[in-house]
Amino acid sequence: MPHKNSGKRIRELLWQIARVAALPAALCTPWYAACVQAQEAQNPPASSSPASVPAEAQILPAKLERLPAPAIAPPVNRKKPAAVHIELEARPVTGLLADGIGYHYRTFNGTVPGPMIRVRQGDTVKLTLKNALDSPVSHSIDSHGVLGPGGGGKVTQTPPGATSVFQFKAMNPGVFIYHCATPMIPYHLSHGMYGLMVVEPPGGWPKVDREFYVMQGDIYLKGDRTQSGVLEVAVDKMAKETPDFVVFNGSAGSLSKERALKAKVGDTVRIFFGNAGPNLVSSFHIIGEIFDKVHPEGATETLSNVQSTLVPAGGATMVEFKTQVPGTYILVDHSLGRLQKGAAGFLDVEGPPNPKIYQSIQQGSQDGGGH
Ligand SMILES: [Cu+2]
Numbered sequence: 001m002p003h004k005n006s007g008k009r010i011r012e013l014l015w016q017i018a019r020v021a022a023l024p025a026a027l028c029t030p031w032y033a034a035c036v037q038a039q040e041a042q043n044p045p046a047s048s049s050p051a052s053v054p055a056e057a058q059i060l061p062a063k064l065e066r067l068p069a070p071a072i073a074p075p076v077n078r079k080k081p082a083a084v085h086i087e088l089e090a091r092p093v094t095g096l097l098a099d100g101i102g103y104h105y106r107t108f109n110g111t112v113p114g115p116m117i118r119v120r121q122g123d124t125v126k127l128t129l130k131n132a133l134d135s136p137v138s139h140s141i142d143s144h145g146v147l148g149p150g151g152g153g154k155v156t157q158t159p160p161g162a163t164s165v166f167q168f169k170a171m172n173p174g175v176f177i178y179h180c181a182t183p184m185i186p187y188h189l190s191h192g193m194y195g196l197m198v199v200e201p202p203g204g205w206p207k208v209d210r211e212f213y214v215m216q217g218d219i220y221l222k223g224d225r226t227q228s229g230v231l232e233v234a235v236d237k238m239a240k241e242t243p244d245f246v247v248f249n250g251s252a253g254s255l256s257k258e259r260a261l262k263a264k265v266g267d268t269v270r271i272f273f274g275n276a277g278p279n280l281v282s283s284f285h286i287i288g289e290i291f292d293k294v295h296p297e298g299a300t301e302t303l304s305n306v307q308s309t310l311v312p313a314g315g316a317t318m319v320e321f322k323t324q325v326p327g328t329y330i331l332v333d334h335s336l337g338r339l340q341k342g343a344a345g346f347l348d349v350e351g352p353p354n355p356k357i358y359q360s361i362q363q364g365s366q367d368g369g370g371h
Contacts, residue, residue, distance in 0.1 A: 147171055
């Protein structure tokens with residue numbers, strides 16, 4: 001049984017996180033308490049999660065769909081720094097999380113992840129954050145690519161219906177997470193409030209044939225994830241770091257079938273891969289591929305010939321490879337227990353066979369295994 005003071009300890013921990021995020025104490029104290037109370041009124045931090053769908057779970061709407069795919073930004077391709085204006089809207093959207101399960105996402109611009117922000121090193125970026133009138137709570141934005149208190153989180157706490165604007169200079173090139181930094185922060189992250197901010201160095205990176213945008217996140221639900229309904233968040237599972245779902249781009253199956261990543265044999269491919277967490281570290285791997293180049297943790301320096309790369313919660317990477325053999329390749333977190341929780345995406349590569357690199361000589365069964 002959880003300790004009866006566990007709720008208090010969680011609040012203390014969250015308060016520490018809020019302090020680390022450099023939220024001003026004068027603003028944060030009354031507002032944080034009100035924020036947590038408001039959120040917990042909707043999602044009380046139960047001492048244990050019931051084994052069946054709780055009474056507040058809603059019936060799954062008949063035509064509930066996945067959220068749209070997130071927008072990837074094209075290369076900047078600009079010789080000089082410039083002034084750039086980015087607009088994001090914090091917006092609640094209910095969408096399909098997995099077969100039979102809906103989820104009340106909170107998003108940037110209606111997708112998970114939010115749109116990719118892509119600028120050039122030296123750009124002066126004005127970022128406008130609107131919070132939709134129908135948002136249930138305040139939201140904000142902290143970009144790990146911003147130099148300043150809270151990465152913007154301090155000055156963008158934005159109530160429903162309001163707008164915040166701040167400006168920063170993109171000083172360091174790399175691949176950075178942006179996310180909502182309104183306490184309780186993991187609660188907002190687990191609802192889908194994150195994206196990538198890509199800051200290109202002068203001259204950009206080498207041109208490739210295809211670029212993709214993928215982010216991992218872990219999701220915690222009340223009840224049993226095998227049951228149907230629109231399920232609410234389980235704060236106690238979040239604190240214990242025991243997710244029901246670990247997904248790419250917001251939902252189980254979001255990178256499959258018609259939404260799979262697509263390439264042709266011989267393409268050079270770059271994947272911007274971020275891990276929003278809020279809790280789990282990712283061992284990013286593509287079954288059947290080797291990363292020719294990895295920018296570990298989004299760093300400027302590269303590593304060559306990497307099988308799996310570790311992506312911390314709140315971190316991102318850029319991987320590059322050339323497709324050689326046609327077929328279907330599976331993106332995974334190689335902590336493979338998470339496969340059953342949704343951590344799988346597909347890369348479909350079309351083209352002629354390449355038997356010099358790969359061919360079957362004798363197949364023991366018709367049931368092709370994993371790897
Ligand atoms: Cu938020």
